[in-house]
Amino acid sequence: MTDTLTIASGATAVTVRPSTGRITSLRIADVEHLHQGERFGSFPMAPWCGRLRDGVLDFAGERYEFPRNDAPHAIHGTVRDHPWDIVERTDGSLTLTQDLQPRWPLPGSVTQSFTVSDSGLSLAMTVRATDQPFPAQVGWHPWFRRTLDDAGEPLRIHFSPAWQEERGDDYLPTGRRIDPLPSPWDDCFGMPDGVDVTCEWPGARRIRIRSDARWVVAYDMRDFAICVEPQSGPPNGLNTDPRVVSPDDDLVVTTTWTW
Structure with missing residues (x-):
């Protein structure tokens, strides 16, 4: 499999590694905006985001357990750092797909797309169930x-969330929604009208991140x-706020980064 693929438009170049599904580089006017390294860049999260309590999913009367890679929890889903198949590639776009099995016990797939322009990057991800329903983020x-x-x-971020998910000592939401607290953060915020955050490097660059997802x-x-x-959901949301996909109801989420 090709180690990296670059899509570009004008002064923007985005490099993706199909072997992991990660964006490894975002260069705008020849300036790198993502921290470099095997664990960094920008990676996809599916079929859950953030921490899954004790690595356990309880759904439809069944219990499923996952490796506790952020002990005592499982974190960021199963699709990062696993190979993706190339569906389509043009000079300015790329589509990848990955079967969820064997690490995810219920048959399904995830597809992600990348489209670059002179002034932005559009990303989309779709989770599809191919047999029985299951919760997904x-x-x-x-x-x-x-x-x-x-x-x-240094980078500053600007946003106006409607609430913050109160974080417990176990770094998971307690179920209470509170007024947003100032930094430092390892926290989830609700934006019911869609995510809208501006990343600003004063005097150099502003990147506006928008999404039809409602948490950030x-x-x-x-x-x-x-x-x-x-x-598309809060940490441990597969258990507390599940969005169920089925063979006739995909989960589709998009985000755009513009500058």
């Missing part, structure tokens, strides 16, 4: 560089990057 986990160059001002996780506890993660 999708989201994106970009690691934006804290600074774009040694002399630049902000994570700024590393000194080298800030994450702004549109997602």
Whole structure:
């Protein structure tokens, strides 16, 4: 499988690694905006986002258990860091797909698409059940560089969420919605009209992230990057707020990054 593929338009170039489904590079006017490294860039989250309590899904009278890769929880789904098949590629677009099995016990697939323009990047993800219904979420986990160059001002994020999911000591929502708290964050926020967050590197670049997803996780506890993660449900939402997909009802979520 090709290690990396680059799609481009004008001064924008986006590099994707099909072996993991990750965006490894977002270069605008030859400036890299994503933190580099095997675990970084921007990766897809499916069929759940964030932490799944104790790595357990209870659904339709069955219990399913997943590796606790963020002990004691399972985190960020099963599709990151696993191979994707190339469905279609043009100079400015790319579509990848991946079967959910064997790590996910219920038959299904995830498809993600990438389309670049001179002034933006459009992303979409679809979860499809091919046999029986199951709960699902999708989201994106970009690691934006804290600074774009040694002399630049650090990244600031601007948004106006309707609420914050109160975070318990186990880093999962307690079920209470509270007024948004100031940074530092490893927190999920509700935006019922759709995610709308602006990432600003003062004097250098503004990237506006919008999505039809209604939750966003902000994570700024590393000194080298800030994450702004549109997602279709809150952490542990497969158990607490499930969106069920079925063979005749896909989950489709989109996000656009414009500058």
